[in-house]
Amino acid sequence: EPEVTQTPSHQVTQMGQEVILRCVPISNHLYFYWYRQILGQKVEFLVSFYNNEISEKSEIFDDQFSVERPDGSNFTLKIRSTKLEDSAMYFCASTLSQGGTQYFGPGTRLLVL
Amino acid sequence: GESVGLHLPTLSVQEGDNSIINCAYSNSASDYFIWYKQESGKGPQFIIDIRSNMDKRQGQRVTVLLNKTVKHLSLQIAATQPGDSAVYFCAESPGGSEKLVFGKGTKLTVNP
Numbered sequence: 001e002p003e004v005t006q007t008p009s010h011q012v013t014q015m016g017q018e019v020i021l022r023c024v025p026i027s028n029h030l031y032f033y034w035y036r037q038i039l040g041q042k043v044e045f046l047v048s049f050y051n052n053e054i055s056e057k058s059e060i061f062d063d064q065f066s067v068e069r070p071d072g073s074n075f076t077l078k079i080r081s082t083k084l085e086d087s088a089m090y091f092c093a094s095t096l097s098q099g100g101t102q103y104f105g106p107g108t109r110l111l112v113l
Numbered sequence: 114g115e116s117v118g119l120h121l122p123t124l125s126v127q128e129g130d131n132s133i134i135n136c137a138y139s140n141s142a143s144d145y146f147i148w149y150k151q152e153s154g155k156g157p158q159f160i161i162d163i164r165s166n167m168d169k170r171q172g173q174r175v176t177v178l179l180n181k182t183v184k185h186l187s188l189q190i191a192a193t194q195p196g197d198s199a200v201y202f203c204a205e206s207p208g209g210s211e212k213l214v215f216g217k218g219t220k221l222t223v224n225p
Contacts, residue, residue: 004156031211043157043202045212056211091156099145099206102213104156 002026004105021077023092032075033093082112125222132190136203143205150199
């Protein structure tokens with residue numbers, strides 16, 4: 001069964017450093033998303049991406065965040081200068097059609113020291 | 114504002130019993146609702162969904178009920194098994210938006 005994959009599974013970084021989280025969505029999906037989950041809290045929407053551009057973003061997704069689909073398979077989330085409060089699980093999701101079921105990857109646990 | 118909340122943070126049931134997990138939502142513009150299961154250290158796993166033009170949908174051992182009058186969503190799991198132990202999230206999709214708004218989650222524990 002096709003699934004969303006994410007790398008790395010864990011990332012430890014120093015405050016102020018840049019990180020890139022990678023995702024490979026399900027191959028025929030067209031809509032891509034990033035969510036985050038701070039430990040013990042609910043999953044929060046960050047951004048949606050379609051046709052090589054951001055279609056929607058939350059207040060969390062400020063200028064420190066960017067997304068990219070550098071090739072036909074990868075979808076990345078970059079945090080330019082990490083802050084302590086960026087520590088969280090980051091989930092990628094994808095769906096075939098707008099408003100369709102979003103399938104989530106296993107997540108990347110980011111720890112900012 | 115838009116928010117999705119859960120009535121009970123934890124639920125403990127005996128193996129073989131039926132489980133009911135509840136969820137309240139506040140955005141009457143939401144037209145799509147989903148239940149996800151999250152096991153420790155893993156991403157949310159899709160269980161079942163329902164659109165606002167329906168009030169009930171059944172899957173394998175799971176049923177989702179939607180009451181738009183009181184903005185209430187529930188997940189029923191029949192013959193609960195130890196493998197069902199996880200945190201269950203409801204999520205809503207506000208009409209015209211692609212994002213999912215998640216609730217806090219209910220931790221289901223199935224006792225053998």
